[in-house]
Amino acid sequence: VVVLATVLTGCGSSNTSGSSTKTTAFKAGMVTDTGGVDDKSFNQSSWEGLQKFGKDNNLKIGTDVKYLQSTQASDYSPNLNQLVHQNYNVVFGIGFLMQNDVQKIAEQNPNAKLGIIDAVAVDKNNKPLKNVASMTFKEEQGSFLVGVVAGLTTKTNKIGFVGGINSALIKKFENGFKAGVKTVNPKAQIYVQYAGAFNAPDKGQAIASTFYTQGADIIYAAAGDTGNGVFTEAKNRAKTGKKVWVIGVDKDQYAQGLPENVTLTSMVKRVDKAIYDVAAKTKAGKFPGGQVLQYGLEQNGVGIAPTTKNVSKKALDAVNSYKQKIVAGSIKVPQTDAEYKSFLSTLK
Amino acid sequence: MAYAIEMRHIRKAFPGIVANDDITLQVNEGEIHALFGENGAGKSTLMNILFGLYQPDEGEILVHGKKAKITDPNDANNLGIGMVHQHFMLIEKFTVAENIILGREPRIHGRLDMNKAVKIVRNLSEKYGLDVNPLEKVENITVGMQQRVEILKTLYRGSDILIFDEPTAVLTPIEIQELIEIMKRLVSEGKSIILITHKLKEIFEACDRVTVIRRGKVIDSLSLGETNPDELANMMVGRQVNTQINDEPYEPKEKILDVQNLTVLDSRKVKAVNDLSLTVHGGEILGVAGVDGNGQTELIEAISGMRKVKSGIIEIDGRDMTNHRTRKITEAGLGYIPEDRQKHGLVLDFTVGENLVLQTYYQKPYAKAGILNQKVISKKARQLIEEYDVRTPGERTLARSLSGGNQQKVIVAREVDRSPKLLVAAQPTRGLDIGAIEFIHGKLLEEKKKGKAILLVSFELDEILHLADRIAVIYEGHIIDIVNPKETSEHELGLLMAGHKKEESRE
């Protein structure tokens, strides 16, 4: 299969490269960050989204629909450029780390169509760029819901949050989660720690170990690969007979909790949906350039995982009712530490 | 009766040089056989072949009359051949015992049996009167003792044929005597010995027969009864040798070097130079005689600014140079021929040209405003190479590829050409052949004629006796006596060097 693809791409590029403009099929491409399309996280679900789009429109995966992997930050720009120069109809940059490169290339190629995840692409004077679709997510809303689950499930009233890198993005996860917990379980105590990296499972494990030893029985890991360390620790504990939970992130991580079954639930972030959505719009000639598409609960852009085996009936009901409230806007989930403070005060 | 060792028609070539050319060597059972020749004549190479370190290109070896194939030191050991190398082969961090048993360790169920090792070593050293402390680390013992360890290594392996490659080069006169005793004892125990040396004296004291090698070829092989020192010397160099003698009248001029109550600590913080005073005048050669390790090195290092002075004063040409930087002292008029030419005298990976300006590269005309002037430098280099007859393809050749004697010539050229007021020469001819020695002695005497002050440090008594106007004998860090070469004897010097000062000592 690989060989075949090779040959195809081979000729594919030889006539697209240079400045030839003949484009037959619709072509959509994406550039991963250093995580790669199998990071069990948003790179992966982005690619899943793009592949689904490809299948539904019977486009050739690997040529008409393809991804380029970056091995270092300096690859983003050339990779994006490559797809743009090969006349892909839409090119996605996955992750806020690529914001700068996407902006630059968007400005250099005004008639290229690009998309960026988790960031808002703007020009010199902070106006949204006409030829970039920015896709952001209301992670705080999804995190609020899993927070509710955690708050209602904990036996020790001690809950942990492990963040990857302490950034505004992950803060949204943290504050939404804390808000959810506190709303349903005011006396719950929440430990928070950032590993300082998305790719340090060893740190994730050590932090989890600390939390569990301190008595926490549920940990929400919004930390990419670092979160895998949390799973490792949880499974370890489970094997030694302690009942501890992990709340997964980005995708439904139920399977990863097996066989010890330590995944309580997961906060899914439907990057795949967003990608599919924008790709489809573009194909239909309705490319949402210059727009900031926010995917929240009502768009089902975020939410709790479909697998709910381990979530109590009580918790599920609570989740649904709070979901209504949030969508209705009667609850405004905090994103920043400041907002979280004021949110707490409203609880009292 | 078969020879203990017979090497037939040995040939060994190295890139660019034939080290051994059809050499035949025959050593009788139970004799001390001298191997005599210039540096690079091929002695070590021949012995390394016998010991299996090198493979001969041609020729065969017979041990006790039997043909032998010696491809590595193991074979040599098994044939009972042991070698004490020119450069010691000892592991400093290991104990004496560990060094001796290494490679043939006594064991009990796979484990090292150190107790047994120590016992064995004790027995051996008693049997042959080679006094060592098996448990001492090699780094802490004297050179003489290290050599005994080397000998014990070969005895432990049951060698009955021992090769000594220039064993005396590193030894003090006393240790040399001891070594000769030991060798005689070994022979009386039925061992056969091959002794490599440059020193005629030792050959006539110790050996039964001698084989003379020159430039890779055997000149002659004869028993010492049939010959005399001069003949051997001539054989070695292949021409009449006329040793330089200091026949210049001795008329000292103004004081150039003045050392007063100098005290210097060595690296172990022990007083190596202890309240020492001496002066050197223009137009004189002051020879410093003494057994190695009596403070000579520290004295010179102090004078040249390489080592801190604890107390005392060093004046060069009337200017206080105590604890000044080397560069400053050099500029004040010090020329310095260091003891270890390869380590201290030359940058081996620099070209001959670059080495020739090692002291002056930063001065006009070789450099202006920090920019080197290559033209002037190579011109100067060519001139010196010519003048001092340094055998090298050109000034662009790396100093590394020069031979020992020629390397030394480069240093002498560099230091003498600056015509410094004071020239300190430490072991200037160590390990050199008679040809090179002649040349360097000649240069020193020339400088004396020019009225320069020369401080000559040497362990070779005859060198000092030949050249010096006055001989200062150094013992335990201070000058025990100053004698006149014309009126003293090796015997007297020997006593002084050993610390025995005569009552009515001359001034």
Add this chain to the structure above:
Amino acid sequence: MSGLLKKVNWMTLVVPLVSVFLGLLCGALIMLAGGYNPLLAYGSIIQSIFLQPYYAGETIRAMIPLVLAGLAVAFAFRTGLFNIGVEGQLMAGWLASVACAIELDGLPRIILLPLSIIAGAVVGGLWGYLPGLLKARFKVHEVISTIMMNYISLYATAYIIKNFLYTEGERTPTIPASASLASNFLANITQGSRLHWGFIVAIIGVILMWLILWKTTMGYELRSVGFSPDASKYAGMNVGRNIILSMAISGAFAGLAGAMEGLGTYQYMTINSAFTGIGFNGIAVALLGMNTPVGVVLAAALFAGLQTGGLTMQSVAGVPVELIQIVIALIIFFIGSSYVIKWALLRFSGRGRN
């Protein structure tokens, strides 16, 4: 003798070429083993970097830090020191130049730009100065100390950015245009590559190294101390000072490399969770370039080409980019084994000689 010398010179040229060839050859074999098409792969690399202005531009851009890193390693090598710390010195210099540019925003370009560049060189130099000092004073082997310094730099720069120069996107703010080396002109003639004026700095660096080492008394001392500290000491040189000086200069080159990334390629510094790899590539570049300034440039061109072209290779021939790294590693091995290559070559050309 002179004939032999000629042979040696001839060798110093041939060995790198042979090594590169062998490296690429092994790379091809590995691709075949993996079921890829080497011709297509290498073809795509050449095709992209020679026929597509964008990749030509990106290649030159990638060369800039590689050359400077290579010079850093080569300079240290020439003075008998092995500077594995280029990686850390580079990051230190990168942060310094960016910080300087941001903090002193407002200064006119003619002052701010040079100042920021120098800031990078100085801090990089300091990062090299320390191992130099440790070696001079305490005989600490520079290989070990510079490795340690790399990690200290990695974590320290990350910490400083996080706490003092932080902005969204895990990085420092973008530097003011007045400190930027980027150039629309260069970008435009290369289809918008990130090529920037830094290449001038690199060229200056090359000339500088050559001048310092072979034309000045300073260089004479540095080389002398590199070859034989003892002899240099006896010749009245200050060995410690020269070791420190050498490491500092080497570090300064590395710092410049960092400044080029900060002021040219990126216009900011991201929080690095891992090394940039430029420093380590610099070692390869220096070795392949036989530690000569010109050689470094050629070697840098090769590696930059391979790495930029590697991205096209990934998308066109589907070969994992890691292959490039494998090839580079192999080239280093072959260069390192020059002794055997020489030996083999002499064997082949041996018939001619008696």
Add this chain to the structure above:
Amino acid sequence: MSFYEVLTIIIPSTLLTAAPLIFTSLGGVFSEKSGVVNIGLEGLMWVGAFTGAVATLTLEHAGMGQASPWIAILIAGVAGGIFSLIHAVVSISFRADQTVSGVALNFLASGLTIYLVKMIYNGQGQTPYITNNIDKISIPVLHNIPIIGPIFFQQVTYTSYIAILASFAVWYLLFKTPFGLRLRAVGEHPAAADTLGISVIKMRYIGVILSGVFGGIGGAVYLVTITSNFNISTIAGQGFLALAAMIFGKWHPIGAMLGSLFFGFAQALSITSQQIPYLDRLPSVIMLIAPYVLTLIVLTGFVGRAEAPKADGVPYIKGQR
């Protein structure tokens, strides 16, 4: 948290993070004692971790279950040994600069392993997760010992204890057996060893291969106890940390072990400290750079001179003068 509670957190995680370092640094001891500098430890850990992952996955698939990771560790040791042969050939037989060869080894390892992962797992940049990793458990009986039980024998893996025992075994091998004496001799004064009929080349090959075996084991242990899948960021500097630990331990097996434990402790503390009152104030960067700074300090000799083997890093060329 009570101080005791802190200990029950920090000590086990120290033991956990130290184990791979101990194995790898012991590898370093072998090669450097024989006179071959090994900057390539990092690369050897890459290979070990990679092999550990692939082997475990394969064995699991073959139904070996719980035994898989243990067997995988051994396989990784073999793989490391084989991989280190490159370093041996290039730096011993081909007389390349040992540091250069080591650097290249790291390059090659990281490139090759990821390349192979993509080969084996059709294009993926990382292996799947192993299901049978070596778990932290409570050592039977021992963990009941009052006070020290929970500190030293709970939440620990057997590998940590094996590592510590290994360091004593290595010490015995190096200092109590003829083999050790010869290995050290070759590292101190190869020419001398040679004249005594010891094959310098052979001993150095053994030294380097052993470093490969231990490095491989170190990498595998790291994988099966901590990360449980292999990707580009699995091994990020642990090899260099092990190198530092070896130097910190003054090229001595026991020292290397203690050094590794200490570095493990620093890392554990850097994480747990954030949950400890007052300590959480001090920036974690201090803990992160502590191992490296301390190594530098050790090297400066304030903590007693660290003596590398005399011929460490010097290629041996027979009959060179």
